[in-house]
Amino acid sequence: MKPNHDRSQGRPLVRVHGLTKSFGPTTALDRVDLTVSAGEVLAVVGHNGSGKSTLVKLLAGYHTPDSGAIETRTGDGAETELRFIHQDLGLVGSLSTVENLSLGAISGLGALGRIRGADERREADELVRRFGVDFEVDRPVDELSPAERTIVAIARALRGWDEEQDVVLVLDEPTASLHGAEVDRLMAVVRAVAERGAGILFISHRLDEVLGVADTVVALRNGGVVGDVACSETDYAGLVRMVAGEEVEELGTRTSEPGDVVLRVSDLEGDAIRGISLRVRAGEIVGVAGILGSGRDELCAAIFGGRTYRSGSIEISGRPLRAGDLRASIGRGAAYVPGDRHKYGAVMSMTASENLMSVRIPQTQKPWERVRAADEAREAQHWFATCGVVPDKPHMELSHFSGGNQQKVVLAKWLRTRPGLLLLEEPTQGVDIGAKSLIHRLVAATADQGTAVLVASSEAKELAQLCDRVLVLSEGELVDELSGTRLTETAILNASVPS
Numbered sequence: 001m002k003p004n005h006d007r008s009q010g011r012p013l014v015r016v017h018g019l020t021k022s023f024g025p026t027t028a029l030d031r032v033d034l035t036v037s038a039g040e041v042l043a044v045v046g047h048n049g050s051g052k053s054t055l056v057k058l059l060a061g062y063h064t065p066d067s068g069a070i071e072t073r074t075g076d077g078a079e080t081e082l083r084f085i086h087q088d089l090g091l092v093g094s095l096s097t098v099e100n101l102s103l104g105a106i107s108g109l110g111a112l113g114r115i116r117g118a119d120e121r122r123e124a125d126e127l128v129r130r131f132g133v134d135f136e137v138d139r140p141v142d143e144l145s146p147a148e149r150t151i152v153a154i155a156r157a158l159r160g161w162d163e164e165q166d167v168v169l170v171l172d173e174p175t176a177s178l179h180g181a182e183v184d185r186l187m188a189v190v191r192a193v194a195e196r197g198a199g200i201l202f203i204s205h206r207l208d209e210v211l212g213v214a215d216t217v218v219a220l221r222n223g224g225v226v227g228d229v230a231c232s233e234t235d236y237a238g239l240v241r242m243v244a245g246e247e248v249e250e251l252g253t254r255t256s257e258p259g260d261v262v263l264r265v266s267d268l269e270g271d272a273i274r275g276i277s278l279r280v281r282a283g284e285i286v287g288v289a290g291i292l293g294s295g296r297d298e299l300c301a302a303i304f305g306g307r308t309y310r311s312g313s314i315e316i317s318g319r320p321l322r323a324g325d326l327r328a329s330i331g332r333g334a335a336y337v338p339g340d341r342h343k344y345g346a347v348m349s350m351t352a353s354e355n356l357m358s359v360r361i362p363q364t365q366k367p368w369e370r371v372r373a374a375d376e377a378r379e380a381q382h383w384f385a386t387c388g389v390v391p392d393k394p395h396m397e398l399s400h401f402s403g404g405n406q407q408k409v410v411l412a413k414w415l416r417t418r419p420g421l422l423l424l425e426e427p428t429q430g431v432d433i434g435a436k437s438l439i440h441r442l443v444a445a446t447a448d449q450g451t452a453v454l455v456a457s458s459e460a461k462e463l464a465q466l467c468d469r470v471l472v473l474s475e476g477e478l479v480d481e482l483s484g485t486r487l488t489e490t491a492i493l494n495a496s497v498p499s
């Protein structure tokens, strides 16, 4: 295998040699070599738990390597600066782009410590325009699209960069919940930054995006480098094989007939939702598509009871549900995998097993009934195997599992309750291509056993593959319903854009 620095045209900015890191018996990173060069977008891909985040944390100095080195003084003595964009962008939502860019920047403070308004505004404007984008820098960043927020985070990371300076920008799964056109917008900015001479290290599970934006791909498996190729020398199938080690099984066509109505929503009005009515039958998988602000991210939570609503009604299996009544919703067989697993989906400081067992099974388990240790161990083993959670350590704290494996535990926790209604938000965020196919098959099998499934996703391709029909939301309203031959990725993307 030819290492990537032999192929790249640019000056090496960061060299990683033999980087190794273990956590107890787990070797998270195993003698990794790679180089990021000026003007290059280097993507790092790999299955869940392959070591990508560990690599980022070592580069950031959060962990110390057991052996190996990170060389940032690679050329004529100048030191390369590493700047990071983590998934949690670290922006203050209520503050504007100007204010976020000013935070922590001493140069932004006037003599009395006040932000010099006009200068800051001009600088923020110039900074975002430098990347070929144009949005109002005075609006609170909470009101920007996810791609725009990521661009603000990139602009902040590159503040003060004069392009003479050697910089590597590290982006950890920046597109995890972005919708089609948003991804293109962000990728254009990433390319623009590379063209200005920065090196980019880009972590992603979305292999089609990797092919679109990267020059070079390094694939990790079980901590070691198993692939190091130019994007021009590979294709999607090649990347899938590098990550999964084999071809990935596609979801077959589902043939089961839907049963009785399980979920009935009528004229629902609430935060970001305007007059939505829908039904989901037993055995059906119904998708919810739309861009940010369309109501896509709010609907499942409102139905489950995690958000209240102003008016309208929700019935599960023919029985009305009061707004915000989580207990009744779980008691009626609803399950909810939220988009933000850290905040609402799991308790990271508890073990995987404790998380798995944290919801009582309404049909069989009495409120006072405790699960015996032997039963808990057997169940944890069953769900780890069913959902492919690795490592096989149910008693390890959930925060020590890789992101994709945490997601599988959250899904398993709810599948265990044998729900009549399964509400999913971004069910495959952060999971690798093999695990994504497994999760799709698990959801399909759950529906085949009679569960009604409502799944909200920013990924049109996922909805087209998984769903029997897809509801498209725009500005809080239901604007289209796609099924049969009309249900394609392109149709979902087109229908999602507000007219």
Ligand SMILES: Nc1ncnc2c1ncn2[C@@H]1O[C@H](COP(=O)(O)OP(=O)(O)OP(=O)(O)O)[C@@H](O)[C@H]1O
Pocket: 023, 026, 027, 028, 046, 047, 048, 049, 050, 051, 052, 053, 054, 055, 390, 391, 399, 400, 401, 402, 403, 404, 405, 430, 432
């Ligand atoms: N603090 C820790 N304690 C114990 N094990 C850890 C710790 N951090 C990471 N690991 C283990 O190291 C391995 C690599 O994890 P890492 O988070 O780097 O994977 P990843 O490639 O980023 O995965 P994902 O795609 O799911 O985010 C995994 O087996 C993980 O469980």
